[in-house]
Amino acid sequence: MIKTGLTLICIFLMGFLLSSYGQQASPKRYVLAIHGGAGTILKKNMSDSLERAYVAELTKSLREGYRVLQAGGTSVDAVTAAIQIMEDSPLFNAGKGAVFNHKGENEMDASIMDGKTLKAGAVAGVHTIRNPITAAKAVMEQSEHVMMVGAGAEEFADSKGIVLVDPSYFWTKPRWDALQRILQRDKEATALDHDDKQSNRKKYVDEKFGTVGCVALDQQGGLAAGTSTGGMTNKKYGRVGDAPIIGAGNYANDQVAISCTGWGEYYIRTVAAYDVAAMVAYTHVPLAKATQAVIDKIAELGGDGGMIALDKNGEVAMPFNTAGMYRGAITADGAVEVAIYKD
Template identity: 60%
Template structure:
């Protein structure tokens, strides 16, 4: 009995022995038709600064001994609070002129997960997703129920007008106009919102640009010094989406997944395709059952399987040894990583 107790204590101590050289954090800020031709130096600078700030925020958490979950949440907060991304403050508008937000988080150590969908008053949906995971017996909450839960747990609640940005509003008007032209042959009439919410646009908002299809979902995967992985994803969905539509971001196994035995994944793209292909879990499954590396598995799913099915977008994937991959099949993807030595890299274009 004493020998067994000694072995258990020794194993436990070994498992919790921190190794700062392990820490790695990878993020994305959306994929789509992001090209040099449509990018001004000012716009590119704004995005690079925001991505670098998010990377540094997550790294600081990891460096101080914080968990991968802490780092993922902190990193995504930065992007949710920036009008440059389609999450939180910069969320796109639905067909009815609302901002409906989705988010999910998963702990690779325990396989616990939490998600929220269709929330309109929670400032940082990623925190609501984590609260669902840690403070409830559920995995997903939606709409008013999720908002009530978030308020009860002390999260920051805001008026829906907080999420308004002029460029996103104009993006909806453009989508509605294009839709009307396409639907002129039918009796279906898009319900155009008549008034924009009252909210002064800022200089930062003016830097947001629209250049065709752009999936601005944000996400982060991290490895902490204790060897644990975590993944998180947050999004405003798709411009002009219909009532009740939910994409892949809050669906565990589709847009978000984490398992210490394989990898942590966060996706961005056309959600319907990512849901049908169970993209995040498929990457993990290829690693587990076929023995592929994280890079081989991610590229197999994004550059082959998704392409064959007509899906567009990308992922970030990270394994428990610090190896990672950031493949995408669109023209560009906002992405970056930071390693244990604190060196940051931010990339936008395909080459």
């Protein structure tokens, strides 16, 4: 009897130790991740107060999305809530902080996708929708379409009770000053060409891509991805980047959700977001390897930027090939992680 009792105790202890070891060794399970843009983001150019402001806004966005998930909300609702926080901040190139196009107007794009149903919605070239991500969600849930553009998208948003604002709401001095600097550089470059002088000045490209995005995993196992942007400073002719294009700047299915930020033309050409999902589905490579492979492909073509991705197991990946990317994630137990620079 004593021998049998000792054996049972040993078995119990071994099981407890193995269980404890398994808990300690198991990876973190993430439920939501965000990005706030990638580009030439260097600590030497960032004041302490501005860095704290970015960290605060990223943290606020993560916690708002997490609050929705904790209450049993869907990944779509969590993505929308998290992105709205960043759209309302002048720090990011989306919503309130949208950059100006060549005409001195704020022209915004957004998209969202539900991985459970493969439904998606997007708006492009809008000027008066306070939170473009809410309009994209309305297109997905309250219309038979996927994308609406310009005045038509604004008319639809108004009919669905989406908040519209006067275009002056989006005016911010830092974005306006950025446009003026670029216009001046273009003017100087044109003058040099006209005088037949050799110019070593490279064509100006945004130093920071402030597109915002979110990916989320809800308690029912549903994944969703969303992206919102003001586009590129000084863009012309109604240019639309990857952010509102499903498969390029945004994609979600029942396995993985991806949101991108960067030089949109390259993400469109590589169908970047879907490429990640396809690699995961067809070659079963780890998420980190799939996302890095796509970022490497973009770099080979001459593009730059980054992306965030989250899979059904709670694995997260956030690769980028720029000096920095505003990014963050939150685990199932509510632990917040925020980063800005490469190292």
